[in-house]
């Protein structure tokens with residue numbers, strides 16, 4: 001691994017590599033960004049480049065004793081400590097261990113590196129223990145906190161960290177990673193990338209799950225049959241979606257992609273822009289059935305529902321409204 005293997009995070013990577021090269025690595029970083037965009041890879045690379053015995057320009061050599069020990073995830077190096085939630089939370093006991101270990105000098109490397117994955121999931125006491133260490137860190141210690149929700153990390157902890165933002169990757173970057181690293185075909189890679197919300201992790205999980213294809217079929221069938229559904233059926237659909245909250249975002253995105261594809265075709269855009277490239281004929285059916293204005297109205301309802309859900313609106317109510325709106329937009 002090198003810094004260049006972390007895709008789509010040029011700002012974060014440049015900042016970290018330059019800090020290592022210049023010997024100006026902060027005592028504590030908070031890597032903030034959505035899941036599956038490279039935060040953990042970057043933390044591991046930082047640990048490697050800090051402890052590499054032959055690093056050059058902030059880049060670990062990949063071949064020395066330290067680099068070899070740090071090649072695994074989680075790393076097996078006496079001076080690199082990785083903490084992640086045990087169950088739902090990072091527990092007091094885990095942070096007590098960090099407190100004990102961090103004040104012992106590094107045995108093999110120059111730095112003791114503590115990586116805390118899921119920093120928003122510390123209970124109050126774990127948080128306070130971490131805060132104590134961050135207030136008086138030993139000179140050789142470096143902390144990397146990772147979070148998908150910076151607002152959930154204790155403000156007193158955040159204030160002691162340099163924040164590094166990790167952004168969602170552009171879909172074409174996610175698709176490229178899927179093709180290169182997982183050997184996924186171009187059409188599928190493009191579909192999963194579009195559904196992933198910019199997260200390589202999410203895209204890989206989808207690629208590994210046959211369920212995704214089934215949910216794409218469901219989204220298509222729902223859109224095609226929408227005009228004929230009565231109110232009871234629409235509300236039943238909303239209830240079914242609410243029941244599987246963890247799949248909701250994916251279902252909505254899947255629905256949005258079908259609508260977007262159909263809208264593009266209705267407006268005679270080139271076929272290469274269509275995400276469901278293996279199902280062009282189906283996207284054309286939707287385009288013919290609802291036409292540009294109908295599809296546009298459906299996409300707007302979808303965007304409104306997603307906005308409401310992001311603002312923590314009542315999920316069931318937002319979905320009821322969405323399904324009823326989609327149905328109205330589906331009328332000729």
Ligand SMILES: [Zn+2]
Pocket residue numbers: 051052053054055060061062063064065066067
């Ligand atoms: Zn090395």
